[in-house]
Amino acid sequence: MHCVTAEDSFVLVDRPRPQVAVVTLNRPERMNSMAFDVMVPLRDVLRELTYDNEVRAVVLTGAGRGFSSGADHKSAGSVPHVKGLTRPSFGLRSMEILDDVILALRKMHQPVIAAVNGAAIGGGLCLALAADIRVAASGAYFRAAGINNGLTASELGLSYLLPRAIGSSRAFEIMLTGRDVDADEAQRIGLVSRTVAEDELLEVCCEMAERIAAFSRPGVELTKRTLWSGLDAASLEGHMQAEGLGQLYVRLLTANFEEAVAARAEKRPAVFTDDKP
Template identity: 75%
Template sequence: MNFVLVDRPHPGVALVTLNRPERRNAMAFDVMVPLRETLEEISHDNDVRAVVVTGAGASFCSGADQTSAGRPPHIDGLTRPTVALRAMELLDNVVLTIRRMHQPVISAVNGAAIGGGLCLALASDIRIAADDAYFRAAGINNGLTASELGLSYLLPRAVGSSRAFEIMLTGRDVSAAEAERIGLVSRCVANDSLLDAAYEVALRIAEFSRPGIELTKRTLWSSLDAGSLEAHMNQEGLGQLLVRLMTNNFEEATAARKEKRNPSFKD
């Protein structure tokens, strides 16, 4: 099965769909590796002037695949800590690929954007949400840090530091309506109008000059970058890996969810 679909709904517009709805488009490696490769290919497709990213089914992306994340590539002979570092690097590169794309990227958030799914949306240049979309910085709920894949770098820049602190430290859900109010998304629309709204924005962008759009994207991001995103993500990743590898919190959170009880974190 192809877990990443590419369509050309309008001239100059590419639609990229995460296509594993039965797993809520979770970030398994057999989804994220082709997603990164697909985005890199589209970035160099000069017929594409804007990119829309969405999820199949009822979710945008539900973050870490807690059932079976699969096996990262190129890890033969590595020990568990190094495999974890390589896996984090791979996921970091998905976020960085979105940021580096020549074309503006519009996330059409059609449902849950949780953990890494929230990070994918934040890495996009524009976010439009369906009415039933919601957002969650889920790491804290799983006994880990909420900082991952650039989240503690990108979220404060989208909604301000106080809101970002509160969202990340409580692990609560942010509805589409609230997301629009606080600037996490540019607007929310009816579910059945989501892609049309994203295409409308994409087609308007496609009307303008290529260098004008590319340079505007670059300068907007550079104006927000107080430091190095890659260095910041490395720090985030090390903190996340420390908690993941040195505690049993993630396993406890997963077991508690299956058993329909509150987790009891001992570490």
């Protein structure tokens, strides 16, 4: 992989394949904990990549043996733009930065695949859940750690995202007990879509990203939007209307459907131009 950011950066961006970007949290000595020195550049990288039209899919992972161990209780880093604030306001601004990272992942135009290479604890679990797809290395594990630290386990959207990923009963149990969920269980309960050997993780995720990148850009983007809006929807009827509008948009304004039908008939890969001749 060719790295396009400085080697001493806490967030690295690689372009291993055409139209695929790999974002790596690069603080392995702290298991990629969510210090502000890591989260601020991560937020900025995600905001930049979402408007990079050469990137069609994103893989998020961690360097070393951890995906992200959550809050850094020893070295939280510096929070920007807080000079002169009282402690309560400082806390609000700090949480806002972390919230922005989760929302940036959700709002990316491109699908995001979390390649969970190791521990995903507390906020690290939230980062994984904010991705669209999760793939775990065989040695990865997950923990909603807030309850273990005498706090609430609800943070950074965890109590919203986890029940939608694995169901309410399992989410309640995992969040209230603070226990670890290993990779095998994570796959069984739907927390991740698959588990692979550690040395195959990035290859599998990049292959998946490349497959997604080959499809229609608006088709992929609208599928991501409607999947998330379905999870957020107040009613099935309203969500079905949103789905229908998205389908009509791609069907009427592009020739992608005709190209897919022709490609199948001609036994060749489809080439989507996202345009109407």
